[in-house]
Amino acid sequence: MIAVCHAFDLIPFLKLLVAGASFGLSIFTDVRYKVSQHQRELGLTKEQLKAKGWDVDKQANLLEEYQEMKDNLDIDNWENIRGPRPWEDDNTKYIELIEKRAKEVKEKQAKMGSFWAG
Numbered sequence: 001m002i003a004v005c006h007a008f009d010l011i012p013f014l015k016l017l018v019a020g021a022s023f024g025l026s027i028f029t030d031v032r033y034k035v036s037q038h039q040r041e042l043g044l045t046k047e048q049l050k051a052k053g054w055d056v057d058k059q060a061n062l063l064e065e066y067q068e069m070k071d072n073l074d075i076d077n078w079e080n081i082r083g084p085r086p087w088e089d090d091n092t093k094y095i096e097l098i099e100k101r102a103k104e105v106k107e108k109q110a111k112m113g114s115f116w117a118g
Contacts, residue, residue, distance in 0.1 A: 046057075084091040 081093045081097050082091070084094055
């Protein structure tokens, strides 16, 4: 008799579990369909990405990316350039640095092709 009563006490929790699971799964399926729709809207296939220089088959590894960035940085030759203060009118070194970085970004975009430009 006692075991039957406890079984009936679990029914509302089981209903809640089923409803919660269906709600949770609906969110995951919604994300899955949105991602696939976004990929279709972009219209870029793996072949097109490879043609633009992207390595789509390579698995990203955080440690390898860190090592690559660390190897490409020149930490021995650098200059500390202070950003402008609100009361300063002329900070030519900072302005030159911003213009140089903007030029580098435009060159990199031109090198990568229309994918970045557009």
